[in-house]
Amino acid sequence: MSTLHVLDHPLIVHKLSLMRNKKTGSKEFRELLNEIAMLMGYELTRDLPLEDIEIETPVAKMTAKKISGKKLAIVPILRAGLGMVDGLQKLVPVAKVGHIGLYRDPETHTPVEYYCKLPLDVEKRTVILVDPMLATGGSACDALTMLKNKGCHDIRFMCLVAAPEGVKAVQEAHPDIDIYTAALDEKLNEHAYIVPGLGDAGDRIFGTI
Ligand code: PRP
Numbered sequence: 656m657s658t659l660h661v662l663d664h665p666l667i668v669h670k671l672s673l674m675r676n677k678k679t680g681s682k683e684f685r686e687l688l689n690e691i692a693m694l695m696g697y698e699l700t701r702d703l704p705l706e707d708i709e710i711e712t713p714v715a716k717m718t719a720k721k722i723s724g725k726k727l728a729i730v731p732i733l734r735a736g737l738g739m740v741d742g743l744q745k746l747v748p749v750a751k752v753g754h755i756g757l758y759r760d761p762e763t764h765t766p767v768e769y770y771c772k773l774p775l776d777v778e779k780r781t782v783i784l785v786d787p788m789l790a791t792g793g794s795a796c797d798a799l800t801m802l803k804n805k806g807c808h809d810i811r812f813m814c815l816v817a818a819p820e821g822v823k824a825v826q827e828a829h830p831d832i833d834i835y836t837a838a839l840d841e842k843l844n845e846h847a848y849i850v851p852g853l854g855d856a857g858d859r860i861f862g863t864i
């Protein structure tokens with residue numbers, strides 16, 4: 656069964672509260688989102704394996720450690736997932752970035768695919784799928800299926816705010832995938848928006864409200 660990790664470090668909680676406030680403008684919203692993505696990325700990469708390397712400091716030779724094995728891929732779900740990429744790339748500058756384009760049909764709230772471009776060797780990488788909002792879970796479930804169809808088998812899903820409905824949907828459809836979120840909110844409203852949530856993440860990032 657997949658595990659739900661709620662990363663409620665005080666810095667993350669504080670920054671998320673600023674983002675939730677409707678008075679917060681796009682510039683600050685984007686900055687906070689990237690800062691939280693970096694803080695969450697720190698936890699999400701905690702189990703990356705290390706290997707020994709021989710180096711020389713100015714004082715002596717030593718056996719040091721470096722991250723070993725598989726490389727990372729960061730895959731945002733467009734549009735809003737883009738808002739978390741810079742923060743993660745600051746942590747892992749060599750990570751490759753793929754893009755999955757999905758939008759929610761305004762009537763049915765089901766996701767519609769419009770773009771998919773992934774690193775050629777994505778199946779050999781540890782994939783961090785990112786999207787700030789996990790509402791019904793439709794977008795995350797479809798993106799995870801697309802990644803698995805490309806051969807990916809080491810995937811973690813990172814969001815900012817999750818609804819219980821979305822967590823349930825991902826855990827049922829993809830029981831092998833761990834979910835990392837900064838907050839688990841109360842519910843969805845009749846428009847499938849997260850309550851209390853933070854509104855439309857894509858619109859607040861790109862100023863398209
Ligand atoms: C939002 C959000 C997620 C999706 C979550 O994207 O960024 O991708 O909705 O909802 P779900 O869990 O019910 O699928 P949206 O479709 O609004 O597109 P955008 O990012 O381009 O604004």
Ligand code: URA
Pocket residue numbers: 735788790847848849850852853854855856857
């Ligand atoms: N997408 C958003 O951007 N916000 C929500 O609350 C739900 C879906």
